[in-house]
Amino acid sequence: ICQWGFDDEANHLLYQNKLPAVRWVGGVELELIAIATGGRIVPRFEELSEEKLGKAGTVKEIAFGTTNDQMLIIEDCAN
Numbered sequence: 001i002c003q004w005g006f007d008d009e010a011n012h013l014l015y016q017n018k019l020p021a022v023r024w025v026g027g028v029e030l031e032l033i034a035i036a037t038g039g040r041i042v043p044r045f046e047e048l049s050e051e052k053l054g055k056a057g058t059v060k061e062i063a064f065g066t067t068n069d070q071m072l073i074i075e076d077c078a079n
Contacts, residue, residue, distance in 0.1 A: 003030050010045050020059070022072060036077040054078070 005023045006014075014021045025033070034041050037054025057076025064071065 001025050001030060001033055003027055006045060033074060036074065036079050038078040 001022045003025055006021070011021060030041060033039070034054060037056050039054025040052040042048050042052055055078055056074045059072065059074050062071050062073060063069065
């Protein structure tokens, strides 16, 4: 999950390793997700490591409303 965005190479590497990615998440929401999942916010992709990743049981995306707004639901988190 990324607050701003990531380049095409990072997107390709994530996809190649079957790691779903979400961009343009607000700062407050990003902090709440980090707290809930036990993950660490890292400033650069190069600083990402397995021990900094959070854990969740289920992550799913739903669409709702007349304009099909999308929402990410993260369930069964550590906190």
